[in-house]
Amino acid sequence: MYPEYxxxxxxxxxxxxxxxxxxxxxxxxxxxxxxxxxREDVLAKFHPDFTxxxxxKIRIGPNKGEELTTExxxxxxxxxxxxxxxxDIHLRKPDYETDLLIIGGGGAGCWASITAMxxxxxxxxxxxxxxxxANTMMSEGGMQAAVAPQDSPTRHYLDALGGxxxxxxxxxxxxxxxxxxxxxxxxxxxGVIWDKMDDGSMQVLHGGGTSRKRMVSCRDYIGAIIMxxxxxxxxxHPDKITVREFEPAVELLLDEKGQCAGxxxxxxxxxxxxxxxxxxTVIATGGFGRLHIRGFATTNxxxxxxxxxxxxxxxxxxxxxxxxxxxxxxxxxFPEQIAGFLITEKIRGAGGQPLNKFGDLFVFxxxxxxxxxxxxxxxxxxxxxxxxxxAGRSGVWLDSPLIDMIHGEGYTKHQFPGMVxxxxxxxxxITKLPMLVYPSLHYQNGGIEINExxxxxxxxxxxxxxxxxxxxxxxxxxxxxxxDYNVFGRRAGMYASEYAKSVKLGNLSLEHVSAYAxxxxxAGIQTDLVSPLILPSYAPEDVKLQQxxxxxxxxxxxxxxxxxxxxxxxxxxxxxxx
Amino acid sequence: MTSKRAAPPEAxxxxxxxxxxxxxxxxxxxxxxxxxKRAVVPEHATIMRAIEYTxxxxxxxxxxxEGFCGACGTLYRLPGDYRIHTGLACTTLVKxxxxxxxxxxxxxxxxxxxxxxxxxxxxxxxxxxPAIFRCVSCNTCTKTCPxxxxxxxxxxxxxxxxxxxxxxxxxxxxxCGLCALRCPAEIVQHKVGILCRRLYxxxxxxxxxxxxxxxxxxxxxxxxxxxxxxxxMAKEALSEQYYARDIEA
Ligand SMILES: Cc1cc2nc3c(=O)[nH]c(=O)nc-3n(C[C@H](O)[C@H](O)[C@H](O)COP(=O)(O)OP(=O)(O)OC[C@H]3O[C@@H](n4cnc5c(N)ncnc54)[C@H](O)[C@@H]3O)c2cc1C
Ligand code: SF4
Ligand code: SF4
Ligand code: FES
Numbered sequence: 098m099y100p101e102y103x104x105x106x107x108x109x110x111x112x113x114x115x116x117x118x119x120x121x122x123x124x125x126x127x128x129x130x131x132x133x134x135x136r137e138d139v140l141a142k143f144h145p146d147f148t149x150x151x152x153x154k155i156r157i158g159p160n161k162g163e164e165l166t167t168e169x170x171x172x173x174x175x176x177x178x179x180x181x182x183x184x185d186i187h188l189r190k191p192d193y194e195t196d197l198l199i200i201g202g203g204g205a206g207c208w209a210s211i212t213a214m215x216x217x218x219x220x221x222x223x224x225x226x227x228x229x230x231a232n233t234m235m236s237e238g239g240m241q242a243a244v245a246p247q248d249s250p251t252r253h254y255l256d257a258l259g260g261x262x263x264x265x266x267x268x269x270x271x272x273x274x275x276x277x278x279x280x281x282x283x284x285x286x287x288g289v290i291w292d293k294m295d296d297g298s299m300q301v302l303h304g305g306g307t308s309r310k311r312m313v314s315c316r317d318y319i320g321a322i323i324m325x326x327x328x329x330x331x332x333x334h335p336d337k338i339t340v341r342e343f344e345p346a347v348e349l350l351l352d353e354k355g356q357c358a359g360x361x362x363x364x365x366x367x368x369x370x371x372x373x374x375x376x377x378t379v380i381a382t383g384g385f386g387r388l389h390i391r392g393f394a395t396t397n398x399x400x401x402x403x404x405x406x407x408x409x410x411x412x413x414x415x416x417x418x419x420x421x422x423x424x425x426x427x428x429x430x431f432p433e434q435i436a437g438f439l440i441t442e443k444i445r446g447a448g449g450q451p452l453n454k455f456g457d458l459f460v461f462x463x464x465x466x467x468x469x470x471x472x473x474x475x476x477x478x479x480x481x482x483x484x485x486x487x488a489g490r491s492g493v494w495l496d497s498p499l500i501d502m503i504h505g506e507g508y509t510k511h512q513f514p515g516m517v518x519x520x521x522x523x524x525x526x527i528t529k530l531p532m533l534v535y536p537s538l539h540y541q542n543g544g545i546e547i548n549e550x551x552x553x554x555x556x557x558x559x560x561x562x563x564x565x566x567x568x569x570x571x572x573x574x575x576x577x578x579x580x581d582y583n584v585f586g587r588r589a590g591m592y593a594s595e596y597a598k599s600v601k602l603g604n605l606s607l608e609h610v611s612a613y614a615x616x617x618x619x620a621g622i623q624t625d626l627v628s629p630l631i632l633p634s635y636a637p638e639d640v641k642l643q644q645x646x647x648x649x650x651x652x653x654x655x656x657x658x659x660x661x662x663x664x665x666x667x668x669x670x671x672x673x674x675x
Numbered sequence: 676m677t678s679k680r681a682a683p684p685e686a687x688x689x690x691x692x693x694x695x696x697x698x699x700x701x702x703x704x705x706x707x708x709x710x711x712k713r714a715v716v717p718e719h720a721t722i723m724r725a726i727e728y729t730x731x732x733x734x735x736x737x738x739x740x741e742g743f744c745g746a747c748g749t750l751y752r753l754p755g756d757y758r759i760h761t762g763l764a765c766t767t768l769v770k771x772x773x774x775x776x777x778x779x780x781x782x783x784x785x786x787x788x789x790x791x792x793x794x795x796x797x798x799x800x801x802x803x804x805p806a807i808f809r810c811v812s813c814n815t816c817t818k819t820c821p822x823x824x825x826x827x828x829x830x831x832x833x834x835x836x837x838x839x840x841x842x843x844x845x846x847x848x849x850x851c852g853l854c855a856l857r858c859p860a861e862i863v864q865h866k867v868g869i870l871c872r873r874l875y876x877x878x879x880x881x882x883x884x885x886x887x888x889x890x891x892x893x894x895x896x897x898x899x900x901x902x903x904x905x906x907x908m909a910k911e912a913l914s915e916q917y918y919a920r921d922i923e924a
Contacts, residue, residue: 124924133918230738230746244886250893251901259917267906278889285880288790288873290842297881308922318847321743329869333787365734398739434721434768438741514847519742522766640730
């Protein structure tokens, strides 16, 4: 239920609806899309990446001297969780040995294990929480794939490059767009249920930045459907794919030749550090939303703390585009309990329009994400035309009732069951009333730099999915990251397993971790942060203080606390942990 | 560009429309019992946030935090109400007097099968999950489901071999396992659900011919020249082509 004080604004939105419906039906853009100059202007003034303090220079490591997102610089300029000296005997007697170690049990990780198996290589997936507790599980809207006759892979290529402001690595975008139709087919052969037209052709919709309808979908549960299918497949091969849950990796291992040779895991249940020796390693750890960059609420899962970046960076891997963050234009602002909850872009693809408090359109609904987000922030800040909530947030309406008016009654309920259910829980019927939205921290645009074989600058280290950097430039378009983890997860498994067949490993070493610590002290870095973070702590600050009073050897689990202490997430204007 | 805009938002600012400002209701606190232990938490908290409010770092029992992953199944009772209620901790609000416990894992066995070697028939379901035929139609699973699914109906559909119906009715299942925990016939409903969904996607789908065509085109190198050309283009030229491209309505 919306509170009394919002009713008047809701009525204004209802009043402008018939005219806006006409506009939508006319087939012309409902609002003029921005040209290049307008885009640059709104980005520079309103995108959170460009606010003061958003970036800071990193003082050590492969990207030394570059400006990175401040919160990323912080976790990179932090202490390791492990003391290399104390691990020595364990390096000589590893707890697990495998041909291929896959870090992360999301979409990219599952794919890597499946293609490695097809290539005759057994693997081990280690993951932080349960399998599938991942951003992959949560994607709603869809995946881009140029399957429609009026579309083409090269058109998809151009759209993706334009969305990424032409900074993407072209060879990555090529395989992304070129593999896409094959991915659609392979997924359905694994049992994924695509939305189809009556004649069997794929249903395609628009997403932000697409010039052809290209978004394929599974109602609004694409992530859950793909993730559960891949997980089920992985679990059908217990003899070839070993799964270890609640055992996140915290450092990579190298050998004396500098080849990646496995990882140190940290058991969340027993607080033990475990050693895995592996011929090849794939990082598929996903994104970093739980760093709550700039204090924003996030759409990401609980374990999205950018661990892969930290491990790879300490081992010497180069990062790319780690100065840009994707804010999804439409995170929920009301009710407070679901602040940050993602409202899929497909809502706008299907005709939903963003409106200010007077019920007026103020931006083309399908601008690329960074532009759309910046325009919404401008509406709520500079122009003061947002709708305020009593929790201190501000947002704009996303007019969902239009969707049934355009496509016929029942369409919203069938196409967006997740969305309808989520709002119904709080007494809001989105087929009758709009949703209140504001940008939410959503996606790690950059990451560990890879090539089209998912290789990094460290031999034996492969990266796939959201943890990787280069494919999206500084701005990913909707539907391209579901595609990304499928395309590159599959490739990582193929190439890493091939490499594992011939590599000869030397002795396991954590020397790079010691060297990194020395570099930190030489650079005069003083910090009490320990990374990777593993999980954010949402204990109230006064409770954290009492937990930190412990004397002596702080248990490793408390690094989560220590790292989050005094950082005030959830207390800023943008709101709380979702 | 700007001149074409139908209604520049700035124009509205001058109009004398004053919208009401939000009122800040005081955060009320409620008492809950988390695994029997009393805690006072904000009324607007979800069960998950309430547990964290007490200082607990959840390790098992939280995943997506948004109602997709099923990591956070919770059983609770309310004062003066004999019934056991279920909910997802990440999306269910606390209530005064609520007594709750999370169920982070439900023991069960997943059948192992090779999707390529099985058929989309009732026999397949019978082979891997024979227990479903013990269903006594008590409807407990449906009453239990925090997603509000017609679980008993999809179990019955599975018994009839109506795989399309199972697919449709179980589509939104988050695999929390609460139905399986409460079922007097000890059925693992959600595992039957995923088996049937995969069978549907693999064997009962409508074929997409345009997809075959596109896959062949790519395999035959139809787009190679165009890719090569675009990959060689300078940023300016690409940008020009990008902004000039037509957009499907
Ligand atoms: C709410 C939401 C909606 C989205 N909707 C869409 C959409 O409609 N279309 C689209 O294209 N994209 C969408 N995305 C983005 C897309 O889902 C993700 O980018 C993509 O799924 C990432 O896949 P991944 O396999 O790389 O990472 P994930 O799926 O996040 O998997 C990473 C895994 O690694 C584990 N892990 C993390 N750290 C460690 C560690 N130290 N050790 C071991 N394991 C670790 C995590 O627990 C997790 O299981 C959405 C994202 C979110 C959050
Ligand atoms: S709870 Fe078990 S026995 Fe009862 S209806 Fe559901 S499946 Fe059948
Ligand atoms: S069907 Fe069962 S496992 Fe699936 S969401 Fe409902 S209660 Fe949970
Ligand atoms: S935490 Fe994923 S459903 Fe609640």
